[in-house]
Amino acid sequence: MTSPSHTDLREELSALAETQSFSPDPSAWDRGRRARRRSRVVRAAAAVAVVGVVVSAGAIAVRPDPVGPAGGVAREGAIPSVIPEGDGQPLTDLAIGRASVAYVDAAGVPVLVDAETGEANRVELPDFPEQNVLELMGDHLTGPLLAVSPDGRRIAYPATSGMEREPGRQTFTTAWYRVVDLTTGEAELVDTPSGTGTPRAMSWTADGQLAVDLYGRSTAENIQPPVEAWTIDPETGDSSTSALTGVTAPGGGISAPYPLDDEPVAAVPFETSTGSDPSRDLPADLYPDGAVVTPIGWADNSLLVAQVDAPAGSYVEGEHLVLLTSPDRPESEWTYRILVRDVPTSSSLSLAVDLIPDLDGTSAQELTHDFSASPVDERDISWMIGLGVAAAIAVLMGLRWLWRRFLP
Amino acid sequence: MIDRSGFDEFVHARGAALARTAYLLTGDHHLAEDLVQAALVQAARHWERIEVSPEAYVRRTMYHQNISWWRRRKLAESPLASYDAPAPAADPTLRLTLDEALRRLTPRQRTVLALRYFEDLTEVQTAAALGISSGAVKSMSRQALRRLRVLAPELADLVGADS
Numbered sequence: 001m002t003s004p005s006h007t008d009l010r011e012e013l014s015a016l017a018e019t020q021s022f023s024p025d026p027s028a029w030d031r032g033r034r035a036r037r038r039s040r041v042v043r044a045a046a047a048v049a050v051v052g053v054v055v056s057a058g059a060i061a062v063r064p065d066p067v068g069p070a071g072g073v074a075r076e077g078a079i080p081s082v083i084p085e086g087d088g089q090p091l092t093d094l095a096i097g098r099a100s101v102a103y104v105d106a107a108g109v110p111v112l113v114d115a116e117t118g119e120a121n122r123v124e125l126p127d128f129p130e131q132n133v134l135e136l137m138g139d140h141l142t143g144p145l146l147a148v149s150p151d152g153r154r155i156a157y158p159a160t161s162g163m164e165r166e167p168g169r170q171t172f173t174t175a176w177y178r179v180v181d182l183t184t185g186e187a188e189l190v191d192t193p194s195g196t197g198t199p200r201a202m203s204w205t206a207d208g209q210l211a212v213d214l215y216g217r218s219t220a221e222n223i224q225p226p227v228e229a230w231t232i233d234p235e236t237g238d239s240s241t242s243a244l245t246g247v248t249a250p251g252g253g254i255s256a257p258y259p260l261d262d263e264p265v266a267a268v269p270f271e272t273s274t275g276s277d278p279s280r281d282l283p284a285d286l287y288p289d290g291a292v293v294t295p296i297g298w299a300d301n302s303l304l305v306a307q308v309d310a311p312a313g314s315y316v317e318g319e320h321l322v323l324l325t326s327p328d329r330p331e332s333e334w335t336y337r338i339l340v341r342d343v344p345t346s347s348s349l350s351l352a353v354d355l356i357p358d359l360d361g362t363s364a365q366e367l368t369h370d371f372s373a374s375p376v377d378e379r380d381i382s383w384m385i386g387l388g389v390a391a392a393i394a395v396l397m398g399l400r401w402l403w404r405r406f407l408p
Numbered sequence: 409m410i411d412r413s414g415f416d417e418f419v420h421a422r423g424a425a426l427a428r429t430a431y432l433l434t435g436d437h438h439l440a441e442d443l444v445q446a447a448l449v450q451a452a453r454h455w456e457r458i459e460v461s462p463e464a465y466v467r468r469t470m471y472h473q474n475i476s477w478w479r480r481r482k483l484a485e486s487p488l489a490s491y492d493a494p495a496p497a498a499d500p501t502l503r504l505t506l507d508e509a510l511r512r513l514t515p516r517q518r519t520v521l522a523l524r525y526f527e528d529l530t531e532v533q534t535a536a537a538l539g540i541s542s543g544a545v546k547s548m549s550r551q552a553l554r555r556l557r558v559l560a561p562e563l564a565d566l567v568g569a570d571s
Contacts, residue, residue: 017428018428024448032448032452036452
């Protein structure tokens with residue numbers, strides 16, 4: 001192959017090129033300058049938009065979170081990671097919205113923990129038993145007498161009052177139950193089932209009925225009457241006995257009975273509708289000397305929420321709340337999670353169990369919310385996110401500028 | 409306020425030369441005119457930055473703009489089989505034959521030929537102007553000449569012949 005004749009080819013190309021005429025377009029300058037002004041306006045608008053996005057993102061991130069977050073799952077409240085103690089004058093307006101926890105403090109004052117703020121409010125409940133009556137009831141009670149509903153919107157308790165049946169001998173009687181709607185603050189009366197006395201424990205069923213354990217009729221003198229379980233519809237007052245005592249799981253197939261004394265146990269007893277009474281061993285490595293386990297509610301069909309009082313030497317000593325799988329499930333599915341480690345000195349503690357998120361099978365899942373976390377931390381994170389977004393946009397704009405400059 | 413007189417002087421002095429290059433790049437008088445105008449609009453837009461040496465900027469803009477336009481139009485190009493068919497030899501002069509054959513090169517090939525044999529740039533300068541490697545320039549230049557020989561065998565003397 002030979003190389004081309006550069007001179008000839010150049011001459012021919014030049015001659016061809018000479019056939020092209022040129023007439024300058026006087027508008028080229030104006031069009032170019034207009035394009036420049038437009039691009040500046042666009043850049044300025046983009047900068048304003050970036051600032052707007054960053055400010056908006058920051059504002060959204062800093063905005064107080066409508067609490068949720070047992071692990072960010074529920075957005076209408078959460079169980080607090082630390083159950084706070086109530087202080088101040090008791091509230092008379094009971095429309096607090098939704099309670100995550102209800103308990104009676106050491107002074108006998110009922111306390112409701114706001115599900116959205118984690119704030120503990122002492123409250124003044126109509127017909128709530130006086131302190132001296134609570135003391136009288138002490139040995140009678142096996143479980144909570146102030147019960148918050150699974151969704152946290154209602155509480156129930158017996159209107160128990162003291163009386164002197166014989167001179168010098170105080171006793172107590174329950175005339176009715178009270179159900180308070182925490183969204184309206186209204187307190188309704190609910191009749192006790194005919195012939196029944198003061199409950200030994202109260203809870204709510206998953207379908208919104210009151211569940212009470214109480215003594216049945218005595219069959220012989222000096223023999224303790226049997227414990228009966230009743231359910232009461234708070235809307236109609238209809239009541240019926242239940243086969244299972246204690247806190248019954250949704251579906252009614254299994255229940256966790258209240259402990260009859262304060263003796264630690266190595267296994268949590270259960271009752272089933274088939275008559276078998278299985279038990280669930282407590283983890284021996286956590287509780288080498290056993291613990292007292294009081295059922296509170298069911299997070300789902302087979303996940304019991306319980307209050308555990310563990311003796312010294314246990315993994316977690318003293319009162320705490322746990323989740324444990326019921327023994328009607330295969331042992332391979334069993335789980336045991338510490339839900340809340342810090343429980344104030346109290347009695348009658350109950351929980352809005354619907355606020356416990358479904359377990360995802362990981363031990364890292366947050367089941368409760370730390371309401372004491374500083375909002376400053378959230379602000380720091382929001383600014384980091386905002387700055388990250390701004391930096392990303394700046395890099396993109398920089399690349400665009402380089403592209404236009406070097407590849408026009 | 410920037411003075412446009414410098415721009416006007418540049419257009420007046422170099423516009424015709426730019427148009428000639430544009431014609432070789434595009435192979436079409438109207439497209440050449442458009443190409444020069446588009447490059448001048450870009451030059452006006454960035455005049456503050458390029459007024460010291462505007463021609464290099466305008467030429468580089470033309471090279472890239474032409475290839476960019478071709479990319480947008482290439483779906484409408486004729487199929488390769490007819491593209492590679494010899495040009496009709498009806499043109500009476502060698503120049504017209506060259507003109508016709510150039511039009512049937514790809515814009516990149518045409519651009520390389522224009523820069524190498526019309527603008528008299530070296531392979532390295534051509535590569536720098538197009539933002540490609542010297543090897544690519546060499547290869548494209550060889551392909552362009554070979555295609556010219558295929559399209560117009562009568563140009564063999566002009567563009568070299570196989571030994």
